[in-house]
Amino acid sequence: MPEKQVTLSSKKYLPDPQYRKEAWCKDAAHAYQGFLTDPDGFWGRISQELEWFEPWEKVKEWEYPFARWFINGKCNMSYNCLDRNAAGPRRNKVALFWQGDDGSERSYTYWQLLREVERFANGLKSLGITKGDCVCIYMPNIPEQIVAMLACARIGAVHSVVFAGFGSDALHARITGAGAKIVITADASIRRGKTIPLKPILEEALINATTVDYIVVLRTQDPKIDLLPEFEKDFYELMESAEKNCPPEKMDAEDPLFILYTSGTTGQPKGIVHTTGGYMVGTYYTAKYILDIKDSDIYWCTADPGWITGHSYIVYGPLLAGATIFITESTPDYPDAGIWWKYIEKYGVSIFYTAPTAIRMFMRYGDEYPNRYDLSSLRILGSVGEPLNPEAFEWFYHVIGKEKLPILDTWWQTETGMHMITTMIGEPMKPGFAGRPIPGVLVDIVDKEGKPVPPGVSGQLIIKEPWPSMMRMVNQNEERYRQYWSGPDNSYGASDLAVRDEEGYIMILGRSDDLIIVSGHNIGTAEVESALVAHKAVAEAAVVGIPDEMKGNRIMAFVLLRDGFTETAKLKQDLLYHVRITLGPIAVPSDIRVVDQLPKTRSGKIMRRVLRAIEMGEDPGDLSTIDE
Template sequence: MNDHVYPVPADWAERAKINKERYAELYRESLSNPDAFWRREAQRLDWQKPFTKVSESSFDEATFGISWFSDGQLNVSANCIDRHLAERGDQPAIIWEPDSPPEMGGGEGRIITYAQLHEAVCRLANGLKSLGIRKGDRVTIYLPMIPEAAISMLACARIGAIHSVVFGGFSPDSIANRVQDCDSRLIITADEGLRGGKVVPLKANVDEALKLLHGPTVEKVVVVTRTGAGVWMEEGRDLSYEELVAAQSPDCPADVLNAEDPLFILYTSGSTGKPKGVLHTMGGYLTWASMTHEYVFDYRPGEIFWCAADVGWVTGHSYVVYGSLANGATTLMYEGVPNFPDFSRFWQIIDKYQVQIFYAAPTALRALMREGDDWVTKTSRASLRLLGSVGEPINPEAWEWYHRVVGEGRCPIVDTWWQTETGAAMITPMPGATDLKPGSASFPMFGVEPQLVDGDGHVLEGATEGNLVLTRSWPGQMRTVWGDHRRFFETYFTTYRGKYFTGDGCRRDADGYYWITGRVDDVINVSGHRMGTAEVESALVAHAKVAEAAVVGYPHDLKGQGIYAYVTLNANDVPSEALRRDLVQWVRKEIGPIATPDVIQFAPGLPKTRSGKIMRRILRKIAENDVSSLGDTSTLADPSVVADLVANRAGASDKAA
């Protein structure tokens, strides 16, 4: 496996905000004197009433609760907009690039300054108030990646309404479940969305979703004009976004809100199948998002920052909108996908807007890597100074390609590990402080105290592998599961008493670097040996002909669990029995005979969520031949891949070795 180390470049060590010595000093202080550390860090925000209390958090059942800065008051929207107006009113806050480039009729995009963003947010906030929305009311946002998505989030934050963003590719069922769970009073949507050249019927999906609700909770539907297509507008319920905001004052004073007032609910998949409404609050979340954005990306105000995530998932919340704008950034929003109209789209956008920092998911990078280097190298990318990875562990081969081809060997990569529940980055390199190991998330963020424990909760020291837990609270930690506080405690704090269980397995090497090995339920027990699926996947992807791989366990008569590998080949490679045998031998050589895949199924595509995560639950069901209970596949980026996987499932006789 890859053991290459990339030292901190000399120029980064010299000018970065956080170098090796500073990281060690701040990390030590954040654990030994957390009160002083967080009092200082929280001053990055403007507080209308300063806090006196820092953390009142406990992971123990008798005193359980998460609370930060609880007597302080502030406004998130004002921190992201108003406080920048004097110095940055004319600076671009949001650069928006449409799905299609101008030569294909996509238009020129939009550049919105901080002053323009302030007016847009104030008008919508006043519009929401005119519709009866008040502090604590829930507003569902179901929009494409257009500026109105960020504007809607910030307008809710301005008046204390709680937003729940639902990704613009989700089905009517998914919308209905999320609207019902949090009793949304209002939905903001668009007539249609555009994604990869295809039209997404957003308003029609909302109409269908509202028919599925039990009891009338949604009073109004506000519809943004994106394509101009004629859509059904129900009298008394549906109204035009443009007409609503045009009728409002361009000034809306920001409400004074408590640090522990809810900011947003974001639904994430739960093991029971019922989505969990992850709740984040005002002061702690924004402190965490702002701090990590500044330190992890070494951010300097005015730089063009592109987080290529949708606001429908937490990365978009924290790094497209809140962390970026709190820091006076220019944040880029892109409506489309990496491979439309061609595989150069990301790199063309970087050149067009002179993007300096680019942050994307490994699944997108692997998809682009498999198409060859020419799509990248025919662009300049000279503006880039830092690259980032988010969403899942990046395999070393994709890391090396990202570093060598995209970044031309001159851009450090921050490979960040975190979760919807953690608010922002938790374990991550810092470009001026961390020697990089491809595939490792490296070291904990300030205030984060990770431990590795075995199945019985015994703490494991030194170089080892185990279950990743966190022993103390941090400001960006989720506060509860909406409407089900007991579920919050039982999901995260009962497996290992007094500790937050991440659900992830992790390896710590002799140098103290952390390597995320995948979800603990993605650990395969082969003949008594525990093996993380990520390790086998990385071995497969290291093969020259493999673009992507997903590995799951399945019942095996002799071994207890066997290894079932789904393999997607590079664009010009074709499946064959010879290649199947070659891959088996390759894994044996890379890891050892214990990791020998029992079944290899060649797959043109893998079932992924819209945010790029591989749905291993579905792959496990197919591997186990339990295809009658695959569950709802409508939320997948491409539901059709499931039918292909089922149709071509390897039978018991198709053993690979």
Template sequence: MNTQSNRKPLAITGIVSRAKQEDDTGKNKLTGGIGCGSLYIPIAGDIASFIATTKSEINERINEMTTVTHPIPNKCKGSNGLPTPHIGPDLDSYKKAHALTTGEHRHSFWDKAAKETLYWHRPFSTVVTGGFEHGDTAWFPEGGLNASYNCVDRWAIQNPDKTAIIYEADEPGQHQEISYGELLREVCKVANVLKSMGVKKGDVVSIYLPMTWHAVVSFLAVARLGAVHSVIFAGFSAESLRDRVVDGKSKVIITSDEGKRGGKTIATKNIVDAALKECPDVDNVLVLQRTGNPVNMQQGRDYWWHEETAKVVPYCAPEIVSSEDPLFILYTSGSTGKPKGVVHTTGGYLLGAALTVKYIFDVHENDRYACMADVGWITGHTYIVYGPLLNGVSTTVFESTPVYPNPSRYWDVVQKHKLTQFYTAPTAIRLLRRLGKEHVQGYDLSTLRVIGSVGEPINPEAWDWYNEEVGKKECAVVDTYWQTETGSIIISPLPGAIPCKPGSATFPFWGIEPVILDAVTGQPLEGNDVEGVLAVKHPWPSMARTVYGDHARFLDTYLKPYPGYYFTGDGAGRDHEGYIFIKGRVDDVINVSGHRLSTAEIESALILHSGVAEAAVVGVQDELTGQSISAWVTMKPEFKGSVDENLVKELTLQVRKVIGPFAAPKSLYVVGDLPKTRSGKIMRRVIRKIVAGEGDQLGDLSTLADPSVVDDIKDNVPSKELLDNERPSSMSDSSATGSATNSGSNTNTGSSTGSGSSSKTSSIPATAGVGGLTFTEPPQTKTSYYKVAAENEITFGWNLTSLYNTPDSLTFDAVHTDSGNTYTLGSVGGGDTSFKWDPYKYYTDGNSPPLVYDTYQLRVYDENGPSAAPSPGSFMPNSNLRFALYKPKAYTPLDQWVCPNCSSAVKSLPLASVAWLLTLSLILVSGYSVMRGTRH
């Protein structure tokens, strides 16, 4: 076990780790610890190093996530007439192969791969120059090639009748197949039209098209001329389109009269017209006739696709460009409000696209491949257009949605076109899972060999459903990790070689050397069972080169945060077997009382509830715990009528049970939908801003699919002023009846767990609550203490963060639950004015000494207000009594603490006591412990 004190410790989910490593002699590597069978618990004198060491030693979160490993599925073993995978047959074969693509071998690997994968019209001799320091990486710099030739001509020459594109239109029953020979002719005709409009090498052409096969033609026609395409999702507003056209300095736009999606019509030409009112540099617009409905055509500027292509010859010689010449600009949304145009170059990008499709999707000559994304995003660029066509296989262009006209649409497409690979987003998988497996059953999906997930980490529940219902437990499930900036997948399973773990992207692709860095020091965290931020050690060919017109922004965002590395902006963990788990964006990590919690982990726990369809979790600033957890969920249709306080409690308890008490949401809202991009990603930053009271600073919302969702969320969140007024006030010496929480009349159902449904309960405070439990106000109580409705087996403990850093005095709000076994009170003495608190009895047989044992002043409240302290027997199940604690005695630091009963020091406590101490200090250090402390 690594016990370096400078290592940032990991947050853990619950119990003491059962993994005990031993050295060659079979003895514990650490001294000063207590060992019992497979349980090893170190004890340290200094509390800070004690907690740090202990966290790293007993890390449980990653281990819990990696308990299930799925073996290589039958369809990826090269038997029963199926193709033999490109790599296999096991993990060792992958590791040996990967070692020959990294380190001292990486240059020779990329050299050979580039020469074998792409057609070079002009050979190269230098593999790579430059590096991360100045952001001046260049791959195969002397080489010359053409993207269109590599994607189309090679295969059109060999087999012109082979299907290149499978086009599935929005309307059910309308589909078309375009051969490589036809594709070449169409690409050349559009290229000649663009040439007649003055487009030449290096010019930027904007493409604003719906998901028809003509979009692929447009990509390749622009590339054939050596020009640069800037594809803008056909759903952006006129303002967003304008900004991208102006930034890219485009003089030509390719669009359509209208688009079709999910049975709805998109007025693409009208949007272009509105945008061009402020784009004076655009000279020409080429318009595809998709629906045939009348649109405005400006003479001298707007030209019909079908008319112009009928005028030109069907061949255009490809323009040879340098490997480092730009191939495309793709704009991604920025939180600052200004989208950034990521620039990808030709040679390196094509190589990454080609290799990842070949190995990760295990494509073979006769495969019929489908990525269900939109070409307006990087996934569509790489895995609809370039990657499949570079491998000479058939690629699918899907114009519709997963649920139009019904939730079986995907599976109808798979069956109809006999697809062999299927690639979609976790959002779509969760949606289809929510709608029921009956929509999958009855369809023949037997042609599928590989099914993939892209866009965000897929939660294990969705992974299992995908594997069982779609893959029938026979297909490889590739959970892929990459970014717009990486150009192609950099971490993913390889069918035939890497056993999968739900929720894990598994291992790096060829030539990629990911590192997990300490977020504070920037130092690599070696070995397994580590968690930090994800970076890449060396440049790779498909990575972006710059932000268009703003190289300083590129350096500041990706290369300067951790000098010498490419910084992904994502958190990641590596489990005990080396599997990589992506934790989501670094700003999607919540720190609650020192516990670093992944939003994805909490979301997965919420989705375990049978009624939850989707979940989003964000961090909210909290005076007591630093941050608290705000959860937002949507429900399956059959559960939408049962949104009430009980549901909120169930969901909160779900998180407590799956992860631990410290992860319980402080607020929980049930809403109709979550804010998502048009590509299906949940926009958590929007929720985060609104919850923080910054609803007027949401940044770029051009990718938001449904703006009304934002208004719904705003309606469900109390104003910042209201929340400030509802914060608990402390109880002073002279005011034992000081209000702990004020009644939040404008908050939604659920106190610390508020439901964003339409029902509202004025008696539930916005910020009150312990462990996510719901409160109801007792009648005639003159103070604002609340009766708690609790489930059995809920464990509470002290807030040791407050105890260890105690000032002269502390004020606590404490509650007694109606569940008699939640905790145990000790004896009452001192004339019924003090009592002794013994939570330790809940964890042990009661024969060992308590870890915290002190005398407090006690005031008890019943339905009629304050009363004398009761006897111990009054604290029984169904009791309606509440109590408040104040003026505790000063505490002794834990490393100096001695039990008042037996005079035992911490280091000499029984093993069970130490185990409880670990649970107490590492798991229950939160604002959701049985006491809520306020320093003063």
């Protein structure tokens, strides 16, 4: 996409100076200069706020495109999240509040959460799980999901969490891709008052998944479903038969912590591998110094642990920072659009980190619902998943923030593991702009020749230097990993378009590759296209993202039918249902267009930008490469 001039607003909001005085990072410019002066010293000092069984010998080694961080340091993520807090004054502090869709509640102190994790970790060991084995977790947003993640981290098992909204084919690809030995699931999830069975989806996904030895099932429904005793184990029965104490495994800083699959542009999801030490330091640093979590905070990130936001900013970062976290099964508009504001009042939530999709939905319902509740406990607002458009920023700032709360519009990716760009607490805020690179991160915006573009001109966003929580590999695909680091001067290409203003504030303009961000979820065009083509009626398919006021983008599909099939309303419904069953509801197109041909280059590559431009009534641009 060519660079172009972008008209930028100069509007800004100045937060109360008290925020900067009380923030963990009181002077972002000074902190950034300190990082530039001594990058390794900067990260080394952050790492010393955590506990290491054996100290690291060197902060990093960078042999393009591979990095190693905290060389020869030995640590454990679970230990730093739990034992380190339970051994001190946070022992009886609530680590986790949970609110069920049916009104049920649970809470765990750091000490209680530690004991649950130890027992479940020993349960996994009793099934033969050892350091380096992969465990797949396919569960709803409940405490047991977090227990399972931390238990894996405790014994050195590599977890691969799969969002419970995925269908059987997507789940199968992630189980087999990671080579999971055990899958942990629940019999069902609860959404909008309805019970959604999960185990039948898993059973279908396990066909030809030859690496799986056992499944562990959390049985929540009455009557309890029957289990096959040789293959299926009850979650709590496994814990009850296990020893209470489980010493943490001594992990090398570069030992893998988890694999998280993100939608790919080539059909097969990419397994992003994150390691223990660097990811631990990066998520701790950003939870404390960017989100500004204090001991007095009740912190709520509305994401799901099935995504990177849930890994970094529901589970690991906040627990490393000693936070009290809140999670819930509840959707934002059930039983009405006031339910989340009700929880903020009920639990005294002070840091609220959510998605632009949710904010835009609340805007549609109006000010009435939030105005019913006392939101005075709120101290900081955050946004994640996609760019926060100026209109949503204004509503969030005025209606929820009462024109006084700072808003953190955070840009980062599954691959980065941690925040990279935002407006630090206490800094002036600009609607539509994420902000500047945080201390510890070096970025630029460049043209197609790799030269930095001037302010006001769009270009490709790149990251110029490695950072601790960077992914280490794409699972079983070194070439795909290398492609990330193929930017100018061996930089990391973020595949996002961006523009910078005169003060260095960065506005993210959107994806430049074949990913579609729908309600904050990354959907690969190729995955949806593959699902459509798998239907007997479809010869070829192409999908594009179309801007949507609520979701950010919606999926539009174009299909060529095989001979013998004709366009009918019933066929379209069958195709939508097929995608839903295959990939899950998040990947279902908003509409399907039956076409006679798809625009392609002479080499056969579908020109999705042409389809998108036609759909939006725009100029499709250069068509010189199209195959007539």
